[in-house]
Amino acid sequence: MKYAENLRTWIEVDKRAIAKNYRTFRKLIGKKTMMMAVVKSNAYGHNLHEFAPEMVRLGADWLGVDSITEAMALRKNGINVPILVLGFTLPSLYRDARKHNISITISSFAQFKEVCKLPPSKKPLLVHIKVDTGMHRQGFQMEEALKLLREIAQTPLRIFRVEGLYTHFAEAKNPRNSDATKRQAAEFEKWKVLFYEAGHDPICHAAATGGAMLYPNTHYDMVRIGIGCYGLWPSDEAKYHLSRSIALYPVLAWKAVVGEVKEVKKGERVGYDSTEMLRRDSRLAVIPVGYWHGIPRMLSSKGRVLIGGKSAGIVGRVAMDMIVVDVTDIPNVRMGDEVVLIGKQGKELIESSEMAQFAATTHYEVVTRLNPLIKRFYVI
Numbered sequence: 001m002k003y004a005e006n007l008r009t010w011i012e013v014d015k016r017a018i019a020k021n022y023r024t025f026r027k028l029i030g031k032k033t034m035m036m037a038v039v040k041s042n043a044y045g046h047n048l049h050e051f052a053p054e055m056v057r058l059g060a061d062w063l064g065v066d067s068i069t070e071a072m073a074l075r076k077n078g079i080n081v082p083i084l085v086l087g088f089t090l091p092s093l094y095r096d097a098r099k100h101n102i103s104i105t106i107s108s109f110a111q112f113k114e115v116c117k118l119p120p121s122k123k124p125l126l127v128h129i130k131v132d133t134g135m136h137r138q139g140f141q142m143e144e145a146l147k148l149l150r151e152i153a154q155t156p157l158r159i160f161r162v163e164g165l166y167t168h169f170a171e172a173k174n175p176r177n178s179d180a181t182k183r184q185a186a187e188f189e190k191w192k193v194l195f196y197e198a199g200h201d202p203i204c205h206a207a208a209t210g211g212a213m214l215y216p217n218t219h220y221d222m223v224r225i226g227i228g229c230y231g232l233w234p235s236d237e238a239k240y241h242l243s244r245s246i247a248l249y250p251v252l253a254w255k256a257v258v259g260e261v262k263e264v265k266k267g268e269r270v271g272y273d274s275t276e277m278l279r280r281d282s283r284l285a286v287i288p289v290g291y292w293h294g295i296p297r298m299l300s301s302k303g304r305v306l307i308g309g310k311s312a313g314i315v316g317r318v319a320m321d322m323i324v325v326d327v328t329d330i331p332n333v334r335m336g337d338e339v340v341l342i343g344k345q346g347k348e349l350i351e352s353s354e355m356a357q358f359a360a361t362t363h364y365e366v367v368t369r370l371n372p373l374i375k376r377f378y379v380i
Contacts, residue, residue: 003377008288009256011376013046017249021231022058033219036062038226045367046252047376049077056081064224068093071102084128094118098125103163105130107138120158128164131191133184135170149198165195165202173210173235185218210234213242232363253343257336260286270324271316276301283328287339290321294370296359303358305339309346
């Protein structure tokens with residue numbers, strides 16, 4: 001690609017695919033439910049500063065981030081839609097959140113106590129109370145509910161406002177584990193009743209991508225769509241169960257160039273620690289990307305790339321800044337040829353889930369660990 005002619009590696013993000021995925025979820029959740037596009041962790045590796053504006057342009061009602069740092073960066077770049085910080089916020093940053101109209105998560109009494117130290121303001125801090133219905137990470141537990149509501153009632157209104165109430169499902173990605181999700185949803189319903197009876201009318205949300213797809217009764221006032229925005233399935237089980245009725249379009253392609261091609265004799269060993277011996281006279285290509293860029297080291301001697309529309313296996317160890325691949329069966333490979341690490345080339349496709357399988361991890365980790373210094377191009 002001409003725009004990447006001076007780069008050894010780059011990432012392409014397909015804006016048309018983003019729009020298709022957005023429309024898929026809008027249709028799925030209906031008109032009465034708000035959609036939060038979760039753009040935390042550098043938009044799952046897709047570049048926060050470009051992905052978030054795309055979601056706003058398409059019509060996302062909210063954005064979800066992990067930290068106040070991400071939220072402030074979006075505000076600085078002119079993003080004005082509501083933003084919720086899903087992760088822990090340092091008490092020293094509560095005033096910044098209030099000043100910039102950023103909603104934060106409160107999930108423990110220690111945090112609540114710090115919030116109450118804020119001086120009253122015409123612009124109270126917006127908080128979403130997170131409750132633990134069974135995942136046992138963040139969240140107030142049911143036995144703490146009455147104490148929490150009492151303390152909220154005793155706090156001056158001008159310090160903070162309960163804008164939202166939410167939880168997170170532990171097993172909603174797998175339709176076979178529906179009992180766990182149903183139990184969590186039932187407990188969340190109890191929390192909703194308690195808050196309504198106490199005079200609150202919070203935005204209630206529980207479902208992320210998997211929950212939104214598999215449990216429509218948990219859509220409530222808003223759903224939080226993360227991995228689905230990027231065209232990736234929350235799990236293999238969800239894909240198997242729903243792919244005939246729901247289409248997702250991966251938006252990210254990771255590419256590089258061939259840096260060097262050489263002939264190496266049968267019996268020679270390749271890479272650090274000489275871990276792999278060539279079983280034939282081979283033509284090898286050196287690709288200038290490695291685990292620093294985001295290729296898991298566990299892909300050593302197992303992973304593959306695409307060159308000339310054909311598969312080329314990784315030979316030997318994945319190094320910090322380069323890999324070696326076997327191009328013996330791919331004719332006319334030359335320095336500068338395009339290499340696909342994730343994405344499609346010709347009739348061949350490498351998905352992030354394939355890379356994850358070789359690395360004994362999840363595609364969530366693969367895409368979020370793509371080095372943020374790699375240039376992202378948003379293309380049509």
